[in-house]
Amino acid sequence: MASLPDPITRLISSLGQLPGIGPRSAERLALFLVQSESGQVKQLAESLLEARERIGFCEICGSLTESQPCGLCSDSERETHTLCVVETAVDVINVDKSGAFKGLFHVLGGKISPLNGVEPEDLRIAELESRLKGVEEIILALGTDVEGEATSNYLALRLKDNGVTVSRIAHGLPAGSGLEYADDLTLVHALEGRREVQ
């Protein structure tokens, strides 16, 4: 039985390392790519290299950027008295897209997870503390899993003596969802976080 030519096998194995691309998808993509226009493949390869080379992390907030400091940190229209703390650089994009936050961001670079060997000193917490001057409120926008909760609690405790308000984004029912799709813990959070209707 003849097998696939080597260059295709190598391409399949490279593609298979991407998140969400299983062996079948990798094969389908590779076979599509070797049969598509040469110019299109070249363009894809170039955008890959260009994006990887030109994008880095902002020295101040830790988000993805082409320039130092990033567009958000250098935007004079953002409110400088609130800081939104997120886990990853991608979270910055998602929160910013929502349009509900006008302040500045701070990327932690992960969450405290002793089982995976991530201790508080592995995160950008010291960098966060050095940015507190003039900040009135820190909004913790971390995940709702155990490690996200632990990181939120740790940060709230560590930051409380700095004279800033530390808040946490609400946990509850997601938009457009019904009670029948919510798990018990989400309902517990939603009930605990109830607010009086004005």
Add this chain to the structure above:
Amino acid sequence: MASLPDPITRLISSLGQLPGIGPRSAERLALFLVQSESGQVKQLAESLLEARERIGFCEICGSLTESQPCGLCSDSERETHTLCVVETAVDVINVDKSGAFKGLFHVLGGKISPLNGVEPEDLRIAELESRLKGVEEIILALGTDVEGEATSNYLALRLKDNGVTVSRIAHGLPAGSGLEYADDLTLVHALEGRREVQ
């Protein structure tokens, strides 16, 4: 609201042109790639270019290959008296993987589809006719949709005066499936194609 840096936007748009990659997947892949190791991204870009440059179509059978003729056509252990006719170069790989066919292949490059402007002369039928010397049986392994059926019928009619047997792969229940999942047409084909139990 700040948007994503340009190189990422360009990468997302390149990735979004791949089959099965929607806007959300493209964004997730792009953000993963700009944050992953530089070496890994470089390797992916290189395998892309290498595969596209080195892979072409076999001049004889039309399948994907690095060399001319392809590994299948130049394999002296394949039976030269049967030809399996398939639609695409990828079908060759799938039929060959099954291990059930030991002869040679011929890729049509599509199926007759007047609505999409594909006429018989757009397919590799003349090339097929030029390969008939010494061939005893032509197995048509085309799709079971209307266009695949029409192409099978057209080929059977056109090839029958050449003194070769023209057969068609069986249509029926797929392996591991129950009657409850089969549509009416599949059952019609399965009943029509019934064989006496020996």
